[in-house]
Amino acid sequence: MPRWVLGALVLSLAAQIAWQAVRQAGAPPATDLAPAPGAQALRLASFGEPEAASRLVMLHLQSYDLQGLDYRRLVDWLDSVLELDPRSQYPLFAAARVFAETADPARSRLALDFVHRQFLRDPNRRWPWLAHAALLAKHRLKDLPLARGYAQALDRHTSARDVPLWARQMEIFILEDLNELEAAKIMIGGLLESGTLKDPAELRFLKERLDELEARLAGQKR
Amino acid sequence: MPAATLARSVLLEARRGGLPWLAIAAVALGLGLAAFASQVALTESLALQAALVASVLRACAVFLVAAQVTASTLREMQDKGLELMLSFPFSRTTHYLGRLAGFVACGAALALAFAAPLLAWAAPGAVALWAVSLAGEAALVAAAALFFAMTLAQFVPAIAATAGLYLLARSIGAIQAIAAGPLAEASLASRIAQHAVDAVALALPRLDAMTRTAWLLYEAPSALAYAAALGSALVYTLLLVAAGLFDFHRRSV
Numbered sequence: 445m446p447r448w449v450l451g452a453l454v455l456s457l458a459a460q461i462a463w464q465a466v467r468q469a470g471a472p473p474a475t476d477l478a479p480a481p482g483a484q485a486l487r488l489a490s491f492g493e494p495e496a497a498s499r500l501v502m503l504h505l506q507s508y509d510l511q512g513l514d515y516r517r518l519v520d521w522l523d524s525v526l527e528l529d530p531r532s533q534y535p536l537f538a539a540a541r542v543f544a545e546t547a548d549p550a551r552s553r554l555a556l557d558f559v560h561r562q563f564l565r566d567p568n569r570r571w572p573w574l575a576h577a578a579l580l581a582k583h584r585l586k587d588l589p590l591a592r593g594y595a596q597a598l599d600r601h602t603s604a605r606d607v608p609l610w611a612r613q614m615e616i617f618i619l620e621d622l623n624e625l626e627a628a629k630i631m632i633g634g635l636l637e638s639g640t641l642k643d644p645a646e647l648r649f650l651k652e653r654l655d656e657l658e659a660r661l662a663g664q665k666r
Numbered sequence: 667m668p669a670a671t672l673a674r675s676v677l678l679e680a681r682r683g684g685l686p687w688l689a690i691a692a693v694a695l696g697l698g699l700a701a702f703a704s705q706v707a708l709t710e711s712l713a714l715q716a717a718l719v720a721s722v723l724r725a726c727a728v729f730l731v732a733a734q735v736t737a738s739t740l741r742e743m744q745d746k747g748l749e750l751m752l753s754f755p756f757s758r759t760t761h762y763l764g765r766l767a768g769f770v771a772c773g774a775a776l777a778l779a780f781a782a783p784l785l786a787w788a789a790p791g792a793v794a795l796w797a798v799s800l801a802g803e804a805a806l807v808a809a810a811a812l813f814f815a816m817t818l819a820q821f822v823p824a825i826a827a828t829a830g831l832y833l834l835a836r837s838i839g840a841i842q843a844i845a846a847g848p849l850a851e852a853s854l855a856s857r858i859a860q861h862a863v864d865a866v867a868l869a870l871p872r873l874d875a876m877t878r879t880a881w882l883l884y885e886a887p888s889a890l891a892y893a894a895a896l897g898s899a900l901v902y903t904l905l906l907v908a909a910g911l912f913d914f915h916r917r918s919v
Contacts (some may be wrong), residue, residue, distance in 0.1 A: 484844045492836040493724075495883055496717035503706060531884055537709040544693035616792035639835075645704065 477508055480520035483527035492530065498529035506538060515551040518543060519558045526562060536562060536573040537646070541653070544580055552585060558593060567597075568604035572640055575611050575631060583624035591618045608638045625657050667755035668756040669764035680734055685772065692726035697783060713883050716787035718848070720879045723780035724800060731773045731804045731829045735811035740821055752883025762914050766812055766907065773804025788882040795886055799877040802899045806871060807832060817913050834866075835873040842867055871902035890905050 481489075482646050490497030505521055522535040538560055544555035556577045563574040581591035595614035602612060610617060611634070617627070632650055635641040641650070675769030699722060700715040707714045742748050751761055788796075810831055814824040845860040875895040881887055887895075 484840060484847060488837055488840040488844065490840075493717070493721040493838075493879060494714075495879040496721040499707070499710065499714045499717055500703070503703060506706075506708065531880075532710065534708075534710050534712070542708065543813060620723075643709055643711055645707050646709040649708050 446620050477505075477514055477517050477518055477521075483524045486524055486528045493530070494528045498525045498532050499534055501525050501528075502532075502534045502538060506542065510543070510546060513551075515543070515554040519554055522558055523562075530566065531569070533570075533573075536570055540573040540576045540580070541649070544577065545584070549585055552580070556581060556590075556594075558584075560597065561627050563597065564601065567601035568607060571598055571602050571607055571611055572635060574598055575614055578614055578618055579624070579627050579631065582618050582626065588618070606638070608634055623661065625654070625661050628654060628657060668754070669760050669767060672751075672761065672764030673768035673771060676738065676765055677771055679738055679770045680768075683734070685730065685734060685736075685776075688730055689726075689776055692723060692730070693783055695781065696722035696726070711802075712787060716784065716882050717879050718788070720784060720796070720877075720882055723783070724803075724877055727776045727780050727800055727804055728807050728832060729774070731769065731778060731807050732811040732825060732832075734772060735769045735808050736815045736821060736824045736828065738769075739815035740819070740824070743816075743819060750779075758914050759911060760909055762812075763907070766809060766837060766910075769808035769812060770805045773808050774801040777801035777804055784882060792881050792886050794891050795892065796877055796881055799896065802896050802903075803873060803876050806873075806899050806903045806906070809903045809910065813910040813913070816910060831870075832873065836869045837874070838867045838870050839872060839874045871898050873899075 486497060486501065487494055501521070502525060505518065505525075519539075522539055526532070526535045539555045540559050544552050544559070546552050546555075553645070559570075559573045559577045563570045567574075575598060578591045578594035578598070581587050581594060585591075592615055595618050598614045601611050610630075617630075620627075632641065632654070641647060696719040700718040703718055704711040742751070752758065777797050777800040780800065781793050784793045784796065807828065811824065811828045814827040818824045818827065831905045842863055845856075845863045872895070876899060877892070878887065886892075
């Protein structure tokens with residue numbers, strides 16, 4: 445074999461590795477979130493695998509930097525993903541526990557409104573997210589009428605036997621003089637007891653959230 | 667029995683050609699992707715793993731069957747092995763069906779191998795339903811690949827035709843829904859397009875109703891829906907076999 449061939453191979457491989465190493469991989473800019481495709485377009489692109497496609501799209505959405513993200517487009521995406529696989533809880537989990545927990549009240553309200561709207565379509569399955577939305581409305585948005593409205597919706601629309609009593613009586617829970625950490629711990633405890641919380645990734649995520657909340661409240665007290 | 671001998675030779679060729687190693691690589695790929703994706707998932711990590719593994723293995727099973735059938739058939743044709751086989755005292759039908767039986771058995775073996783890892787996430791009953799459906803889907807793809815390989819006699823066109831048929835069959839339901847959706851224009855052109863899509867759908871199996879990941883994640887299908895899906899695949903497979911035999915019998919070779 446001619447030596448220049450070996451040299452060309454080594455040099456081109458080194459150039460490839462160097463070129464890719466210089467590129468910075470990170471969260472895509474918020475402005476890069478394209479307008480949401482319709483559910484039918486997503487279904488077409490999924491080639492008969494809507495369950496896998498819906499979850500992969502959620503992994504894609506959660507990779508975006510939330511700062512400056514167009515929440516109207518984001519909610520359109522969540523609507524399409526949920527229509528693709530209506531039994532997946534991922535879009536509602538992300539909306540309630542990630543996208544709604546933003547410092548911007550207007551964007552938080554958009555995410556909570558999405559949770560409420562989707563809850564009304566399947567209340568017996570989607571009640572945990574509206575329960576968390578009620579807590580956020582009270583403790584983050586300081587909007588007690590909104591929180592009570594969500595709590596009343598929980599009582600009015602859920603009918604399945606496996607919906608725990610504390611969720612149906614969320615309004616009492618909202619009116620109790622608890623801080624956010626105490627309320628969150630009680631709710632997560634209730635979800636664990638009812639068997640609603642089982643996924644290891646979700647348990648890990650919620651534990652991290654509780655730790656962050658605890659640290660934030662401890663910092664505020666000082 | 668000549669057909670059984672032919673089927674056995676097809677299986678032997680697949681084993682010696684490295685198909686088991688490719689199957690192991692496919693399982694490793696599916697499990698690797700699922701493990702990676704579930705690490706970044708915030709919730710439903712187990713469901714994500716199951717959905718990814720199932721969809722990747724389904725695609726790999728179909729691809730491996732199509733590639734194996736096409737390559738094996740074209741090699742036999744190009745090495746004049748087909749002419750040698752036809753000189754033996756058994757009919758063209760026996761030859762065609764014997765080879766198809768071998769390819770169907772390959773597909774069934776792949777379906778069984780790919781269903782085994784799913785037991786980590788789903789109930790055995792659901793996995794069994796998924797495996798049988800995948801075996802049926804692989805049999806349909808084997809029949810399609812054999813038909814296209816014998817008819818087109820070139821690797822790339824045969825694979826492209828098989829892939830095109832498969833992908834269209836998996837997405838025709840979504841295409842029909844888009845064509846007939848509430849946002850579709852009520853113009854003559856739109857109605858013609860809708861009827862054209864419906865006509866194409868008549869000539870395709872509904873593969874989007876087969877081997878559903880929802881059976882693993884949520885609940886098993888009703889007996890009627892499952893039987894309808896398998897029945898549709900069986901009818902289409904028979905159509906492809908009949909078309910293949912028709913073409914094979916009229917050829918001069």
